[in-house]
Amino acid sequence: MGELWSKVNTIQHNLSCVYDEHASSLFRFILSLTRCAISTEDIIQELFCRLAANPTRLDKVSNLRSYLFRSAHRIVIDSAKKRSRLDAREAVAHHPSPFAGTDDPDAKIFHRSVHDALTNLPTEQRSVVYLKVWEEFTFQEIAGALDISPNTAASRYRYGIAKLREALQFIYDEIQ
């Protein structure tokens, strides 16, 4: 029994370490997809419950970050299928930002514009752009995380960044 408890404690300690290292990145990524804080918390909860239920799975994982993002992305897709259209509309209405607030008014306008431009991207492009720009994933890693080919990831990124550039052109010129 003592051995079992020590095993449980080890698993919990490992989960805490994984949480401390990756939870914020996962939070922003999931938030950028769901645009709903409640759903984001539910998905992170689900992800960590799955890890706790089968901790040996992590022993076979070579790239933990990629694995966590892939699992989170799958849970997002599953939960999106379950959710009704009404819920989806409510979620879009809140759309909390994955970006931190700032006191600088110019920066605030820029951040808001980036958030709006990102929100208006299709989900497939948004996830690729987010992972490439803010998480600095390679296309190979993005492909692994989103279950797509690297070429598709690169293509979605090109389209996504072009739309962001178009949406931010005016404000970007002003900043320059």
Added chain:
Amino acid sequence: MNESLEQELRAVPLRQIPQEWRTRILANARPPLRASPWFRFLWPHPAIWAGVAVIWIAVAAISFTGPRGKALYSFAPPGMTPPRVSPEAYAVYMAHCAAFQVRKFSPSFPLRRSEL
């Protein structure tokens, strides 16, 4: 411009996960505790599992290799032959049985003549 746009985007500070979520999420994400004492006893001892499986297979094998159906009744183990009884002894035995039957089923009240 793509490079500089990416630089600008990367410079946008990112939000951190709310602090209060940590306790909540990690508290709910507990490894499952096997509640059954049998499970706790047997799980760390695969030899016991294997032993139980071997016993079960042996019982199944014995059960399925013996005679089945009507053959079960005609089956006599080797060395066991039906007892030989002389006709006199058999007659005495039958007389005892008949006397027992009469004693057992004789009514305690007098029967009517039509029933005799």
